[in-house]
Amino acid sequence: MEVKVKVLLLLIFYVYFKYSLWVFVIIRLLAAVYINSIFTLTCGMLYAWLDYVITIINQGMCNPDFYPSYSDFLDGSTSIVDYFEFYGTGPNLIIIQLCTDIPRFLCLAYISVKLPMLLIKKIRYRFKKNISSEERMIMKLNREQRAFFRIARPYSVEMLYVKNLFRSADQRPPSRTIWARLIPKKIYEWRDDFRFSTRVLCVYSSIFLLLYFVTIQACIGVIPQLKPFQDLLQALVDAVSVIIIVSPSSTNTEEEGNSNPTKIINSLTSNFPVPALIRPYLFAVFITILIIIIQLLVMLVNIRRNLFQSFRGDDSEIPRRQRSRYISYASGNIHFAGYFIGYLIWGFILIAVFVTLICVAIDAFITFGSVRLIETILKKVIPSLLFILFKQYLNKILAQYVFLQHQGNVLALNNRRILMIFIYFNFFLDAFLGFISSIMRLIKSAIGGIAYMCRLDYSPLGRKLETMDGGFSSYCGFIHTECAHRHPVMLVFVSHIYTEMKLKQWTMDDKRFHDISNDDENFELKRKKTTRYVRKWKLLVFLIRNPTIVFFRKAFLNQLHIDEIHALNDIDDNDKKNMQRRLSIYARRMSATRGSIVSETLLNHIQNHRF
Numbered sequence: 248m249e250v251k252v253k254v255l256l257l258l259i260f261y262v263y264f265k266y267s268l269w270v271f272v273i274i275r276l277l278a279a280v281y282i283n284s285i286f287t288l289t290c291g292m293l294y295a296w297l298d299y300v301i302t303i304i305n306q307g308m309c310n311p312d313f314y315p316s317y318s319d320f321l322d323g324s325t326s327i328v329d330y331f332e333f334y335g336t337g338p339n340l341i342i343i344q345l346c347t348d349i350p351r352f353l354c355l356a357y358i359s360v361k362l363p364m365l366l367i368k369k370i371r372y373r374f375k376k377n378i379s380s381e382e383r384m385i386m387k388l389n390r391e392q393r394a395f396f397r398i399a400r401p402y403s404v405e406m407l408y409v410k411n412l413f414r415s416a417d418q419r420p421p422s423r424t425i426w427a428r429l430i431p432k433k434i435y436e437w438r439d440d441f442r443f444s445t446r447v448l449c450v451y452s453s454i455f456l457l458l459y460f461v462t463i464q465a466c467i468g469v470i471p472q473l474k475p476f477q478d479l480l481q482a483l484v485d486a487v488s489v490i491i492i493v494s495p496s497s498t499n500t501e502e503e504g505n506s507n508p509t510k511i512i513n514s515l516t517s518n519f520p521v522p523a524l525i526r527p528y529l530f531a532v533f534i535t536i537l538i539i540i541i542q543l544l545v546m547l548v549n550i551r552r553n554l555f556q557s558f559r560g561d562d563s564e565i566p567r568r569q570r571s572r573y574i575s576y577a578s579g580n581i582h583f584a585g586y587f588i589g590y591l592i593w594g595f596i597l598i599a600v601f602v603t604l605i606c607v608a609i610d611a612f613i614t615f616g617s618v619r620l621i622e623t624i625l626k627k628v629i630p631s632l633l634f635i636l637f638k639q640y641l642n643k644i645l646a647q648y649v650f651l652q653h654q655g656n657v658l659a660l661n662n663r664r665i666l667m668i669f670i671y672f673n674f675f676l677d678a679f680l681g682f683i684s685s686i687m688r689l690i691k692s693a694i695g696g697i698a699y700m701c702r703l704d705y706s707p708l709g710r711k712l713e714t715m716d717g718g719f720s721s722y723c724g725f726i727h728t729e730c731a732h733r734h735p736v737m738l739v740f741v742s743h744i745y746t747e748m749k750l751k752q753w754t755m756d757d758k759r760f761h762d763i764s765n766d767d768e769n770f771e772l773k774r775k776k777t778t779r780y781v782r783k784w785k786l787l788v789f790l791i792r793n794p795t796i797v798f799f800r801k802a803f804l805n806q807l808h809i810d811e812i813h814a815l816n817d818i819d820d821n822d823k824k825n826m827q828r829r830l831s832i833y834a835r836r837m838s839a840t841r842g843s844i845v846s847e848t849l850l851n852h853i854q855n856h857r858f
Contacts (some may be wrong), residue, residue: 258561276358281388285369294361299355337664347463377669384753392749398742403469405742407440408558408735441551444733450584458539461595473524481521488519488620496501519620520611527606534606535599539591540702550726551706557730566714566729579724586721587703594700601697631683645669 279291372386385393398405411419420439421427427437553565568576611618617679647655650666660666696707706713713719790796 249539259300278363279362281390282364282371285366288362288366288369292359295359295362295529299359299529302352302355317830343463347460350459384439384749388749392745395742396749399746400740402441404440405735405738409739411440412736425782435548440735441555443547443551444729446584447547447550450587451543454543454588457588458595459589460537461592462532462536466529470525470528473528477521477524480524484519484521484620506713519618520615521607522610522614524607527610529602530600530608531603534602535595538598538602538698539595540698540700543591543596546702546704553726554729557726558736563648565723565726570731575720576724576727580719581723581724583703583725586718590703590718592699594697597697597700601694631703635680635683635687638676781794 275294276291279287279294325724385396397403400406422439424439430437464813487623556563557565608618608621612621650660650669651657651663652659652661658742692707698705698706703718706716708716708719714723
């Protein structure tokens with residue numbers, strides 16, 4: 248129920264996101280779903296139906312995106328002639344317009360159906376008889392309070408995580424969902440003890456819908472403009488290729504005139520004949536979308552892994568949380584969604600351009616059979632690359648069989664004198680190879696930066712400089728904020744306390760509502776006193792066995808200064824400093840309040856067992 252409502256809120260937000268004039272529509276529908284009463288749901292349902300009808304009528308008035316209005320036609324600010332020349336005057340553009348509007352109408356249809364379902368369910372619960380006291384209490388709570396009650400249930404996501412804390416991966420029970428059976432574990436392991444937050448689902452849904460519209464616009468709007476761009480690109484390539492190689496002589500045209508005349512003339516009059524751009528461009532768009540989707544799915548898996556690491560305090564990938572950077576974490580959490588979409592758009596453009604160049608080069612080879620510009624570049628680059636590969640494999644073979652003991656199974660040098668002589672003579676050659684390797688390093692960095700541009704969890708700056716990357720810093724802030732507010736152990740603990748408190752309040756209110764006899768009241772008071780005494784004895788035994796818990800109780804924390812509270816709760820990079828700070832606070836407060844208990848033995852016990 249909760250997940251479905253979140254999906255409904257997401258779809259409402261998406262449908263009207265691109266229309267700034269519909270801000271009040273968003274507020275009304277979101278308010279109706281959030282208040283979740285019969286009156287608001289009825290108003291929201293009628294409003295959604297009316298808006299759906301108006302949208303269909305407006306779309307039927309022939310106001311598509313690809314056809315201009317009359318004012319645009321008079322101003323000459325339209326490219327309808329290019330569209331007609333390429334797609335014709337038939338219904339092709341109308342079909343494309345319908346494909347563009349499919350997600351919009353599907354979302355509107357889902358909203359129009361989901362709101363009546365919520366209303367019917369609300370009415371059925373209102374007039375339902377024989378409802379337990381717990382269900383009546385839950386019906387009077389708001390959405391956040393009901394979410395806390397669901398966390399305390401035995402098969403909630405957070406409770407399953409707590410149950411699996413001390414279980415290994417082999418002992419963890421398999422998932423019961425159908426997705427876990429369909430997806431192989433080598434690709435993705437579906438786990439019942441984890442659930443992505445609503446924010447992650449909203450961001451990814453918006454990104455995939457954005458990719459859908461960008462792909463349609465990139466294909467439909469750009470393809471008619473490729474023909475004039477091909478002539479411009481051919482002139483530019485010819486001007487650049489003159490710098491690298493000399494243009495072929497015109498005498499060769501008579502020797503190779505027995506095949507296709509168009510191909511012969513193009514391949515002989517230009518060092519890089521540009522083929523028709525439609526086919527390589529469509530292949531490039533398809534490959535770009537495939538790369539982007541793979542990167543997004545990999546990042547989604549990394550978000551789950553990084554959250555699990557943050558839950559258990561592992562800082563192997565995400566830097567450890569520091570008190571001095573809390574403001575930066577909050578700022579990065581705010582920028583996460585916007586940076587994600589911005590990096591995605593820029594990554595889409597870079598990957599599309601890079602892949603288009605590769606596809607054009609391959610298509611030129613397929614179409615013309617020979618491209619002198621690429622052949623000249625390859626002739627100059629391939630020998631150097633082969634020499635570098637030969638040198639690397641030679642060093643590996645010598646290191647394994649000559650310079651290491653036991654054929655490389657042990658990191659222990661062998662034949663040291665021969666090694667020193669080899670290093671001396673190898674030094675001059677490695678200086679030249681290092682120059683070439685530095686160029687390869689720049690090329691690899693550029694390619695890796697382009698391929699991973701849409702990934703916020705990866706920083707091309709490296710481990711030492713990754714905090715200077717704005718995208719990675721926003722990702723770290725998002726992970727730390729999610730860990731601080733969605734830690735399963737914390738949520739289960741808070742849910743348990745909150746549920747017990749609400750149930751106790753509801754029981755007391757229910758008993759006050761009914762007339763209870765005096766004997767029953769006296770019996771209840773006696774039972775409360777007995778329960779209170781038993782609870783105090785249990786607390787005393789627990790504190791005797793765990794003396795350090797005393798200093799985390801409310802009575803002790805109220806005596807502390809705000810800096811001392813930060814020192815108890817916060818963690819810095821220096822573990823030894825954290826331990827010394829906590830022990831000093833324990834010793835100072837214990838000696839001031841309970842001097843008879845504190846001793847050097849107890850302090851050593853705390854240091855050895857707790858830290």
